Amino acid sequence: MSTTAKPAAAREPGRTRRFVTPEGVDLRLTLGEASERAAAFLIDLLVMVAILTAITILCWAMLTGGRHADLPLPAIIWLLSFFLLRSFYFTVFELRPSNATPGKRLMGLRVAARDGGRLGADAIFARNLMREVEIFLPVTMFFAGDDQVSGWIAAAGLVWTGIFLFFPLFNRDRLRVGDLLAGTWVVKLPRRALLADLATTPAAAGPGFTTGQLRAYGVKELQVLETVLRQNRDATVREVAERIRRKIDWHGEAMPDAAFLQAYYLALRRELEGKLLFGKRRRDKHDT
Amino acid sequence: MSDATVSDAPLRDIPLRSHRFRREREAEWQRLEALLKLAESGRWGRLSDDDLLAIPVLYRSAISALSIARATSLDQGLVRYLEALCTRAYFFVYGGRASLGERLGHFFARGWARAVQGLWRELLAAFLITLLGAVVAYAMVQADPDWYRSFVPMGLAGGRDPDATAQYLRGTLYDEDKTAADALSVFATYLFTHNARIAIMTFALGFAFCLPTALLLAYNGAVLGAMVAVFVRKDLGFELGGWLLIHGVTELLAIILAGAAGLRIGLAVAFPGAESRLHSASLAGRQAATAMGGVVLMLVLAGLLEGFGRQMIQSDLWRYAIAGSTAAFWALYFGWPRKAAGAGDA
Numbered sequence: 001m002s003t004t005a006k007p008a009a010a011r012e013p014g015r016t017r018r019f020v021t022p023e024g025v026d027l028r029l030t031l032g033e034a035s036e037r038a039a040a041f042l043i044d045l046l047v048m049v050a051i052l053t054a055i056t057i058l059c060w061a062m063l064t065g066g067r068h069a070d071l072p073l074p075a076i077i078w079l080l081s082f083f084l085l086r087s088f089y090f091t092v093f094e095l096r097p098s099n100a101t102p103g104k105r106l107m108g109l110r111v112a113a114r115d116g117g118r119l120g121a122d123a124i125f126a127r128n129l130m131r132e133v134e135i136f137l138p139v140t141m142f143f144a145g146d147d148q149v150s151g152w153i154a155a156a157g158l159v160w161t162g163i164f165l166f167f168p169l170f171n172r173d174r175l176r177v178g179d180l181l182a183g184t185w186v187v188k189l190p191r192r193a194l195l196a197d198l199a200t201t202p203a204a205a206g207p208g209f210t211t212g213q214l215r216a217y218g219v220k221e222l223q224v225l226e227t228v229l230r231q232n233r234d235a236t237v238r239e240v241a242e243r244i245r246r247k248i249d250w251h252g253e254a255m256p257d258a259a260f261l262q263a264y265y266l267a268l269r270r271e272l273e274g275k276l277l278f279g280k281r282r283r284d285k286h287d288t
Numbered sequence: 289m290s291d292a293t294v295s296d297a298p299l300r301d302i303p304l305r306s307h308r309f310r311r312e313r314e315a316e317w318q319r320l321e322a323l324l325k326l327a328e329s330g331r332w333g334r335l336s337d338d339d340l341l342a343i344p345v346l347y348r349s350a351i352s353a354l355s356i357a358r359a360t361s362l363d364q365g366l367v368r369y370l371e372a373l374c375t376r377a378y379f380f381v382y383g384g385r386a387s388l389g390e391r392l393g394h395f396f397a398r399g400w401a402r403a404v405q406g407l408w409r410e411l412l413a414a415f416l417i418t419l420l421g422a423v424v425a426y427a428m429v430q431a432d433p434d435w436y437r438s439f440v441p442m443g444l445a446g447g448r449d450p451d452a453t454a455q456y457l458r459g460t461l462y463d464e465d466k467t468a469a470d471a472l473s474v475f476a477t478y479l480f481t482h483n484a485r486i487a488i489m490t491f492a493l494g495f496a497f498c499l500p501t502a503l504l505l506a507y508n509g510a511v512l513g514a515m516v517a518v519f520v521r522k523d524l525g526f527e528l529g530g531w532l533l534i535h536g537v538t539e540l541l542a543i544i545l546a547g548a549a550g551l552r553i554g555l556a557v558a559f560p561g562a563e564s565r566l567h568s569a570s571l572a573g574r575q576a577a578t579a580m581g582g583v584v585l586m587l588v589l590a591g592l593l594e595g596f597g598r599q600m601i602q603s604d605l606w607r608y609a610i611a612g613s614t615a616a617f618w619a620l621y622f623g624w625p626r627k628a629a630g631a632g633d634a
Contacts, residue, residue, distance in 0.1 A: 021351065021374075021378055021382070022382070023348065023351050023352070025351050025352075025354055025355050025374070027371060027374055027375050027378060028371060029375065072473055072474040075474045075477070076473065076474055076477045079474070079477045079478055079481050080477060080481070082481070083480075083481035083484060083485070087484070087485075087488065087584070095391065097380075097383060098328060098330075099379070099383065110379065112379070114570070118382065118383070119383065120574065121391050121395065121578075121581070122399075122403075122574040122575070122577045122578040122581075123573075123574050123577070125577035125578065125580060125581050126573040126574055126576070126577030126580075129488055129491060129492055129577060129580060130492050130495075132485065132488045132489055132492050133489060133492040133493055134492075137489060177495065180566065180569055180570065180573075181495060181553060181569055181570060181572075181573030181577075182570060182573050182574060182577070183567075183570030183571070183573065183574060189375065189376060189379070190371075190372035190375065190376075191372065191376075192368055192369050192372040192373075193369070194314070194317065194318070194321075194365075194366070194369045195365035195366075195369065196365075197307055197310055197311075197363055197365075197366065198363070198365075199303075199304045199306070199307045199363065200303075200307060219362055222362055223362070223364045226363070226364050226365065227364075230365065266304075269304065269306075269362050269363075270304055272362055273304060273305065273306055273360065273361065273362055276359070276360055276362070277305075277360060
């Protein structure tokens, strides 16, 4: 993935999906990026390793502590917890109401059903049982090899994991093989603060704009202007104000750039929202 | 720009409609957000009954605000905030909030058995494949005992090979030694985790058009057939039957079930029928996974029967009796008609 900034419009539809609630409103879910998924998985892996280390130390202490030295209990505990951790760590966490493992929660992700319905236990089982062949089987193969034949098996295992590992990159919805079989996908659970409304400032002292001047731009430009005002960077504000003054042929009173933009934003939004009420959405400045 | 010179100056002091719209509802949204924050972090105790009842109401008002805002407001910050808030609330309101206990109860009462019933064709196929593997291996080992070593790995054989004496083989079936029993419980645990992984793999590999699953099933049958052949050659067939079936009924059924679930996925991927391949795969995947959910539990039961039942019960007839009753139990549990919701639990 390149780090160069792409225009938001070109990037957004790629990961945004229609998701219509029973109320008939499209929530426009954003899918989790492959990088976020990988990070979440690594975090979960670390947690699993940490738990296993703790159990290993416990079992070792039981063995050397003497009291249970002759009992097979530590070995049984270790074998069982290793198995449970490996096979059910993901399942148990995703069965909880948050539908997310600790790693996914940290990355702001959760599992959801692709058809918009309830996420059933069957789907969670299906997507996580597949991990056994996607990750753990090849890893076992990889560490098993020490002679010639096993070396080839290890190589095959590596190719195998590679295919599964990069599978999400080869489909639009970033589905694992497990997601494919379970009818699930991983979506972002955004947390956004309610930003202040820019249209609050009373423009009593501000200038008036003519209708002609307010017809210079459409919704897209208005929202760019909103972003500029929210970020409030001096250089950008100056440049944008300059450009708008030129475009609308502004000869009114001289005023600071920020205040000018604020006033123009308010007037433009009033104009465009007024049209919106009559069913006319002017998408951008080229829209007539 | 020449035609219109009307100024917007007279309107300047009237707040925007979209601003008033937002001001009137802001408090509600923020209450919803605060409640969701508590609910998401699992601090249910701090939510009163009123709060819990309020969440769906607040959600519906937020989602209607979202569609109004999309249609009438050009405040991008507001629309994005509402989208995020509604998404979080949606998952809370419509997400499965059944507790783990409720889910399990439903699973054992109906879900599992119904999923298994839906797999009967694949179950039959998986059983026949296992049987085929067993019969072929049996015939081969009967014809030439050297084949045994290519079927049964040394770790599993534990000295039970064609060269062993009848005396030794009999000894492996009836074990009285207590220290050996302790070691065996570790071995039983190991066998259980091993079997469970094999079962999960048999299931998960099914998506590769059934082939690996069928191979694993046939191989599993072959190990069994080869083992039986060795004991039958020493006239210990009946005794081996008791030793094997006391847990084997459950264990073999579990592995055949896992195989059937894998076959189901493979068939759905290979022959999606009228559905799209993706949809067909996800339908089959969920049904098969439900059937798989219980397989691990069956293997736990099998492990217990193997580790303890077999050590404590040394009589052939009792072993056969237990094998027979587990078989009857599973047949009743899975076979009991459950068309109507809430029908009898076996």
